[in-house]
Amino acid sequence: MDYNILIGGAAGQGVETLSSVFEKMLKRNGYKIFSIRDYMSRIRGGHNFAQIRFADRDLCSHTEDLDGIIALNNETIDYHIDRLKPDGFLVCDLSVRYEDDRIIKLPLMNTARNIGNIRVSGSVALGAVMGLLGLSLDDAGEIYNQFFRPDIADINTTAVLEGSKFVQTRYDLHALEEEENILINGNQAVALGALAAGCKFYSAYPMTPSTSIMDYLASKMNDAEIVVEQAEDEIAAINMAIGASYAGVRAMTGTSGGGFSLMVEGLGLAGMLEVPLVIAEVQRPGPVTGFPTRTEQGDLKFIISASQGEFPRMVIALRTPEDAFYQTVRAFNIADKYQIPVILVSDQFLADSVTTVKPFDFDEVRHDRYISREVDERPYKRYKITPSGISPRVIPGKIPGVTVMVDSDEHDEYGYITESAEVRTNMVDKRMRKIELLKQELQEPWFVGEEDCEVLMLAWGSTWGPVAEAVSILNTEGDKKYGALVFGDVWPLPTGLLLNKCKKAKRIVNVEQNATGQLASLVAETTGILCDFSVLKYDGRPMSPRYITEKVRGMK
Amino acid sequence: MCDMKFVTSETAWCPGCGNFNILEALRMALERLNKKPHEVLIVGGIGQAAKTPQYINANGFCGLHGRALPAAVAAKIANKDLTVIVNTGDGDSYGEGGNHFIHNVRRNVDITHFVHDNQIYGLTKGQASPTTGVGHVTSVQTAGTINEPLNPVLLAIALGAGFVARAFSGDKEHLASIMVEAIQYKGYALVDIFQPCVTFNRINTFQWYNSRVYKLDDSYDPTDRIKAMEKAMEWGDRIPIGVIYREEKPAYCDKIGFLKEGPPLVDMQVDMDKIKGYMKDFI
Structure with a gap:
């Protein structure tokens, strides 16, 4: 039924x-x-x-x-x-x-x-x-x-x-045994994940379709003791979150593409200062105002490359409300571990879709803060050059006699402004080393379908559900074997399973809610693999399983 | 660098810059208040004044141009035990960061905002700032500035700021005493500090300020808002310095119960059982 x-x-x-x-x-x-x-x-x-x-x-x-x-x-x-x-x-x-x-x-x-x-x-x-x-x-x-x-x-x-x-019963439905489930949408799951992660500061400017994250957090402000501050603009929102994070609390901001555009310099600031930061980017069709209340996956390449200069960041696309909860918790842990900005990418489809899911397992929630309570040398080197690139992090005000200096200018190990070519090179190398370490803990995309599929679909984020159902429908038809990889971690892009599956597949099809096939472009740039066919949709309405099956059946 | 003094180091400022006295007055003020370096956070944006955090032994945050205030207020909200001071310029505070200036007056977080107001852009080599006077010729305003200058003191009082002062870097002792009062004030405190730019502002020089400023004495009542606005508009041959307006009002952290009553936010524990209980919202 x-x-x-x-x-x-x-x-x-x-x-x-x-x-x-x-x-x-x-x-x-x-x-x-x-x-x-x-x-x-x-x-x-x-x-x-x-x-x-x-x-x-x-x-x-x-x-x-x-x-x-x-x-x-x-x-x-x-x-x-x-x-x-x-x-x-x-x-x-x-x-x-x-x-x-x-x-x-x-x-x-x-x-x-x-x-x-x-x-x-x-x-x-x-x-x-x-x-x-x-x-x-x-x-x-x-x-x-x-x-x-x-x-x-x-x-x-x-x-x-x-x-x-007024009516006679027409469908003979009856009550089933109610399982222990919750009914939750993507934004609520992100908000609950942030609370579970111990987020204590959320600053944002209202922007559809991200606002309900702030709404839910605000409803818990006094009870959960989290400061939710409506900023005067998105520039303030991200700079506030960075200031709060520098001062030692887990901090987050959320917005949609337009607000994220305003936040971009702040994103670079978090990268340069090496301040942990979590940003939720709930996409809607752009550019600019676009379709304010509708859905699209048009911001992937913008998010992975936003800001001038080069610095490590992580981008995680959310696929389901459950994924949204656990990945939000993970985002805070990764942001703290690597002292980088982590961007959670959602969209209106996931943000507002309500799904029954198993209650979230709070036993899986860990708070890994990676904060040092003592320093091994004084003066303290906030940006100490280390093999991993990660410098021991101290919270300002917490160790008598130890001060924490951070600067958006290129800086030396102490955080002081430098003009030195050598220091610059060492600092860029230090920061970029972190991403090499991060690559070791990337999560492979979810795979659905026949293991040895001839047609392999590539998708990311919220299209997981429609793609999974489409694969299942196509596989029951029996003419070909279908499968799909749906990416959660998109930057850095995990390539293990991708290379493996692409080796065997005869046709590779990217399925994306955008006009230019941004995942396909990222896959090509990272691995050299080219997609043979694209299923794209950019009318602001979520793609259905039928939309995907019809396009895939019709491909030449 | 790690003794308990706010020792200064070599700076990138021009010889004779008004910033030196501001830095020295800040050091004096913090020492008079018996602050220790790790208890203080100095926040700057971008510009020559905004390099102040680099030159004082305290926690320092040099962020983005115009964005010192959002970072500073959030750091204070995160750890109310920190003494948070913003040192930055007129372009940073009133130009690039104008929106944040307006809304952080409204927010009234307990921080102190020292604006090194030299009425010019220094680091970008001499363009007009929001406080540059009409007619001032620069490399960009070649026929003289035609825009009316912003009056930050008047604006702050109009916006409802509870502590608004003007000071002059040429009078270090007076400046330090105002700084002490501003840091002690519970709420957002603005001190607009006249700071001669010896390289790019040949109009508002040390002599220009010195011949015009006069100190407000005990006969002036800084609690009368209308009189304060009149005082804030005094400009020309005589310019008042001192505390122009003062009003006690609840600061941001005093308006949120758990921030007021509890430990600093950074020390608050997460009650996981309580958060797990929120799943009942979704049944």
Whole structure:
């Protein structure tokens, strides 16, 4: 079983809350969920929707065909009825003038009015859908109370129960045994990962689709004792995070491509000062304002090369909410170990997609700070030349008589400005040596598919789910053997498994949510391997498994 | 370098530069306050003034042009035990870093901001700064500066800064006493310091300042904001130096319970059980 329901309406009509309530109801009934959010850059009006897919097994992607639609306005019908399956349903208000056998018109508005608030009409519709599906509403009251104050929760609960009475059960679904899962999106997982890593300072400027990281952290500010500061701009945000990190706390900033553009000089500062820093770059289509609320993987080559000059950095693309949690923790440990900036790359698709995942294993969370509590020579050399390139790090103010000097100018071992050619060369070598060490602990990409695949797809980050599902579909067709490597660590690029798999594959296909094939270009630059075919998408909408299978089947 | 004195070292400043007295006054102020080098963090941006952290034995952070304030306030938030002082120039503070100046007055973190204001760009060889006077001819403003100068003291008072002072590097003792007061102030404290640039500013010279500045005496009440704004606008033949405005108000760290009550953020432990409990938000 595998169902896909769309909830659509204007901004301000409560699509987001209704979708979250629906997801929780499905989860309480024991189902696994993968849902996406599609919203416009506006506060009221327009057309927003959520697509909630659920099944009795783990899901890693959205799909296109719809089993049901809740239409809170006419546009929802106009835009989406073409994707409704022949045996699907569409629930809308009686007033809608659209005619189609699949449409179930119900007195959503009148019922809501009778309950006492026109705004609960969506809950009436949701009740009808739960009724059609044959699922329990036992937890409705508790779930609504997570979102609303008690009186509003009560009328929504009444509305959802009233709605369920309007319909006969059509799908004989029943509650499954609920597994111990959590329902979380990519941004929330990054935020929870930051808290688990002991991040104590987060400075950012609001920018869609990264803002919900800051929102979640801010909701925990006093309880978790983390300072969340809304900066006056992204330049301040990154410089604040660097200042806090220099002073010894784990610090992070987050933004999207436009804000990251402003942060670039700060990125170089973290590299030059060798101050640990974690940055979340949640991509949206650019350049500039682009598509503010939509998805793209257009920033890879920018992120790996941003800033003038050369310095080591690490770039990790996030693939799933679970990956986002564990990689965020790892990013803090790597930033501290190598004293480098680590950039976590996500996108709107992952940021806003809600998935059921196993509870995160906090026993796996380690805090490796690599901070020295004593110095072996005085004056202290902040930039002591060492074989590894990593200099013992001391926190300013923590050792009496020891001061910590850092400078964005090229500096000597003490941190003092230098004009010496020899010192410059030694310092560049010292910094770049760190990346050689870092390369030894890179994680190979995830592989999915037939081990000895003839067609090998290469992807990175959030397209993991759609690619994995596409590979599975293609392999059931039996004509060829398909496989995919989906990169998490993208810079430095791990090449072991890549070289191995490419040796055997007849066709290499890069699958990317951008126009120019940036991963393919990085792979070519690093290994000389050229892709034979590209599956690209840059319309701001996430690629589905079907999009990938159709392109791959059609390749010449 | 590691004794408990704020010893200075060789500098990259021009002979006779106003920066020397500022550095000396800073050293005097810190010693009068019985600070130890490891307890103090001096932050600079980029420019000649911004090299100050290099020339004093304390923790030092020389960051990006214009971005000294964000780094400094965050370092203070991370470790409230540090005495955090920004030493940087007028271009760094009011030009490249103008936005941060505005918003860090509002943020009111307990740091001290000493602006070495020479009314010119020195390190880039003599272009107009935000405080350069109208008509001042430079290599770029060849027909004389046409933009109105920014009045940082007036702006800071208007923005709600709680400690705003003006000083003159030619009067080291007076400067040091203002520095002491500014460092002791609980909140963001701005001291705009007249600093003759002997190489690129031939108008606002030592003599120019010396013949104009006068010290505010006890008869001046720095707690009256409107009078302070009037005083801040005095410019021309007579320019007041001293504490122009002073108001006690809660600093940033006093407005956040756990920062106020708890140990410095850098010493706070992570309660993993509590954070693990946040997974219940997602059930």
